[in-house]
Amino acid sequence: MDEFQKEIDERTNLTSSNMFEMLLFRLGGVTADDPGELFGINVFKIREIVPMIPVTKAAGTEPPILGMVNIRGQIISVIDLSAIAGCVTKNGPNILLITEYARRTQAFAVESVEEIVRLDWSKVMSAESNNGGDIVTSIARLDSDAESGGGRLVQVLDVEQILNMIAPVETSMTVTTEKTAKPVIRPGSVVLAADDSKVARALIEQGLTDLGIPFIMGKTGKETWLQLLQLAAEAEREGKTIKDKVAMVLTDIEMPEMDGFTLTRNIKGDERFKSLPVVIHSSLSGSANEDHVKTAGANGYVAKFAVDELALAIQNALA
Missing domain, CATH: 3.40.50.2300 (Response regulator)
Known part of the structure; x- marks a missing residue:
């Protein structure tokens, strides 16, 4: 129990050192025989990882939504990340990543889970300046220092963009009450x-x-x-x-x-x-x-x- 608590404390304290932990997973490749590229997601956003279970496909459900699952009494939508990334899986999705984003819970179906790695944010590069795709927010460099430039590369998915593709968010921001005036800031600031x-x-x-x-x-x-x-x-x-x-x-x-x-x-x-x-x-x-x-x-x-x-x-x- 002491070791378990120590591990939790260490993971929590990463936030004070510009570091984080990332779960690596695969979605498949261009063909069914291609293992495909590595993808990553922040461990803090993962509630649990479970083997693939039967999915109930509701009427009107369309890809990339596979359907719904019941996880201990909670009905959760299942999103096929392989379909979104344009990957072909060899045996279909085998793992569900139960995640929490912006107060929403959803399950991401992936082909396989690899490992958890600890990274400094300085080893993560913006995908927009490195020809990343529309659903990739950044590229993480593994197994190397910043000067060598070698090592494996991991694509960090822009989950917020993916969720917005499925259910667009409201972007219009208004003053919350009639009694509250729009904020005023110093001219020039x-x-x-x-x-x-x-x-x-x-x-x-x-x-x-x-x-x-x-x-x-x-x-x-x-x-x-x-x-x-x-x-x-x-x-x-x-x-x-x-x-x-x-x-x-x-x-x-x-x-x-x-x-x-x-x-x-x-x-x-x-x-x-x-x-x-x-x-x-x-x-x-x-x-x-x-x-x-x-x-x-x-x-x-x-x-x-x-x-x-x-x-x-x-x-x-x-x-």
Whole structure:
């Protein structure tokens, strides 16, 4: 029991060191005899892994939805990731990954599960700058250091994009009550936002536009951190403070190069920036992740994709 608790604590403490654990799995290849490429998913998003069980296909169900399964009394939709990725499996999907994204539970059907690896986010590259597909958010480099450039490559799926393909999210963000006015920020200042998911960026961009708030959007925590440093240098040259340039920071947690926890700690640990409001907007839902948010020093946490809650969190942070 002590070893089990130690393992849980070690996994939890990864969030304080820009590291995470990723489950590797395969979806099949171009042909049935091709083992195919490795894919990955953050372990924090996996509730459990179970062998394939009978799937009930409801009337009107269309690919990539295979149907529904009953997991201990909970009815869960099953999504065929191989079909989405255009892969051919040798024996069909054999494993179900029961996952939690943005307060939603779903099962992803995969061909096989390989192993769990521990990675630093600095070894994860944005797929958008490396010819990744529409459903791949980043590429992780395994078994090598950053200088050698060798090792296996793992495609990290943009699950938020996949779920949006199946059930599009609402992107219009409105003021939550008639008594609450749209937030007002200092003239010349902006909201810095960071998210590696295309669908999340589209939601944030549309939402901030609806609220009349200017913004600068980044794809990684590192990109947003460098942008903040640049704006701080501009403010110093102009005899201003950082709040004359930046109203708040809105960040995802899982991002290539630098995660949202590290970005938040960098901001809150710097005398120039610690008074800036930071709101974390993540599909990593659950009380454990909300505790990590508090530990990192963020001013608020919103689970994707609750647009009304996000609008309220932005309003509160800017009040």
